[in-house]
Amino acid sequence: MAWSLIGTERIHETGAAPDTDKAQPSASAIDRAGSLSVPEYRHDLDGLRGIAIALVVLFHVWMGRVSGGVDVFLVLSGFFFTGTLLRRGDALGAIDVARVARRTARRLLPALTVVLAAVVVATVVLRPYTQWGDIADQTVASALYYQNWQLAYAGLDYAAPDPSVSPLQHLWSMAVQGQFYLAMTVVLAIWLWMYRRTSRTRLPRLGLLALLCVVAAMSFWYAMNGTAEHQAWTYYDSGARAWELLAGAALAVAAPWISLPGRLRAALAILGLAGVLSCGLLIDGGTRFPGAAALFPVGAAAALIVSGMNTPSARLPVVNTLLATRPLTELGNLGYALYLWHWPVLIFYLAEYGEPSPGLEGGLLVIVASLVLAYATCLLIETPLRARTAPTPVAGWRRRGTGSVVVLLGVGVLIAAFGWQAVLKANPARPPAALDAAEYPGAAVLAAAAGSTPERMRPTVFEGSKDAPRPTFDGCITPDRELRSCVYGDESASRTIAVVGGSHSEHWLPALEVLASERHFRILTFLKEGCPLTFSDEPSYARAPFPECHEWSEEVLDRLADERPDWVFVTATRPRTDSGDNVPPEYLDVWSALSDRGLNTLAIRDTPWLRRDGVAYRAVDCLAHRGSADSCGMDRTDALEPDNPAEPLAAAYPQVYPLDLSDAVCRADRCRVVEGNVLVYRDEHHLTASYARTLAPELGQQIGAVTQWW
Structure with missing residues (x-):
């Protein structure tokens, strides 16, 4: 321990420790x-x-x-x-x-x-x-x-x-x-x-x-x-x-x-x-x-x-x-x-x-x-x-x-x-690529009052953390300053939705991919870990200064102005530190910048972040620790404001259209972690790709009403 950061050996001024080895010189x-x-x-x-x-x-x-x-x-x-x-x-x-x-x-x-x-x-x-x-x-x-x-x-x-x-x-x-x-x-x-x-x-x-x-x-x-x-x-x-x-x-x-x-x-x-x-x-x-x-x-x-x-x-x-x-x-x-x-x-x-x-x-x-x-x-x-x-x-x-x-x-x-x-490698988690809608209705039990008979939950607690959107694994969400752009959906389509921001924009991609296949539009992504678009080096919601996000956002805005997608898809809210959700002031600056560039924007309300008394927790951990779909969830009043806080603010931005799928994620009183036999969260606050896909019908209804594409 003589050389540990807080070792207990006796150390002399030069850093030398008295040594009891026989080779210690006099x-x-x-x-x-x-x-x-x-x-x-x-x-x-x-x-x-x-x-x-x-x-x-x-x-x-x-x-x-x-x-x-x-x-x-x-x-x-x-x-x-x-x-x-x-x-x-x-x-x-x-x-x-x-x-x-x-x-x-x-x-x-x-x-x-x-x-x-x-x-x-x-x-x-x-x-x-x-x-x-x-x-x-x-x-x-x-x-x-x-x-x-x-x-x-x-x-x-x-x-x-x-x-x-x-x-x-x-x-x-x-x-x-x-x-x-x-x-x-x-x-x-x-x-x-x-x-x-x-x-x-x-x-x-x-x-x-x-x-x-x-x-x-x-x-x-x-x-x-x-x-x-x-x-x-x-x-x-x-x-x-x-x-x-x-x-x-x-x-x-x-x-x-x-x-x-x-x-x-x-x-x-x-x-x-x-x-x-x-x-x-x-x-x-x-x-x-x-x-x-x-x-x-x-x-x-x-x-x-x-x-x-x-x-x-x-x-x-x-x-x-x-x-x-x-x-x-x-x-x-x-x-x-x-x-x-x-x-x-x-x-x-x-x-x-x-x-x-x-x-x-x-x-x-x-x-x-x-x-x-x-x-x-x-x-x-x-x-x-x-x-x-x-x-x-x-x-x-x-x-x-x-x-x-x-x-x-x-x-x-x-x-x-x-x-x-070795046990985990011998039994790798393989999230389902698709689930039978009859056995696993997911969000349909909330959005469409679909019936559901009890089935084994999918993805399982071991599969949950791996059930992520494709950019997570194909390198299309960048961890650093690099600007990465990928195309999903119908790549030959003439209509384009650009999905932009951090992981909470990304986790809607599975639902958008379902819609893109059905409705024939192209999905263009500009994604960076932990980085909603911002023009601030120190956003109010960030734990630490993040100038890299600011620089990346500026470059993305320039690319969007050049690409001219039909719609830009971004998140509109974030959770408060105590309870409920709000629209950070930095988001309003982004809405202004998008509007100034003549870009139509779909601003979706963020999903609830799992927390109990201010402490975040993973749904899979709670379920594995003798929890249930209900006990591992949280009260809706703790997670969300009664009304979408983006609605009144978006009224001042004619090209910003708020979307809200809260009723397809939460019940009237409780935001549970399993709905329609499908695990809702893959960690503390990201949707599983499986649950996101079950949100496609409700998301498609709202996007269609705004864009008039269908």
């Missing part, structure tokens, strides 16, 4: 190799680690936002790990990559394995079986240190489940660090080997510092651009996060040359601590990191590291002395285990009680439970396995027994995860 050997003697131990960095983990936990539990604590950890990780490698390279003249990897794994994996095992068991016991596949995927990704890419691709791959409430989501940062550790070990090993070939024995710090600074600058530039264009991906991107780790690594390389006057050190310490404590209050890192805004926590951490460099403990600034006090250093020693435990404990608590936040009492319970689990993990797992030798035969047996249990847990976790993945 201080005199290090001096003979030309390196500085080992400096005094930095207890204040333990305390900084303690404050950072406290902020992470408190902000996750009660603030629901990023504190900047993880960014502090990344800087410390780069500093600690690089310093250790530098010291070993100077002393031994080489870096054994395999040996470093074994030692790092021995420190990181035991606690991680225990947490993964606990999450797997809790998932099987507490969560619906429809979530087991997601957790199996993320368990493997976490164990093999690519969880950040798993989450990044899940955010971009439109067919992937939403991982936002995964109990393993926080392990993305561990994956980023693990990748950095491997890369830095290889880089330093090669760097040292190259200079040994020229008969030099010392690792050349100045050239290495220049290299790290150049790579860090490139990573920072990449992060700034990525955050502006696609922050959801960039947040997890190792390349965008590298500069934070490299900032710490550069400090470790430059450490011998850093010596500051007392007043400057004191000022840096004060500013650094103030920055660490205030970061989460001033900046919502979840929407702005790791771009330029991350300079705030990274700079604060760097200031605190530098403020105590090459300074005896008796002359440390007051702030550093405060950080070195026992309560903070002990919290820092628990940091790694506490970081591992707090998020799954919080997520399982929220999922079990169906609450958007734990509140004061629930939050205290989560924190206490996390601290107890972290302490037990340190005492029973980490401490015995860190020791290279046992003081007594009993301690030796205990250490070997603990190691055996951890290995068995790790093997069991991987077998369970890979096993469930």
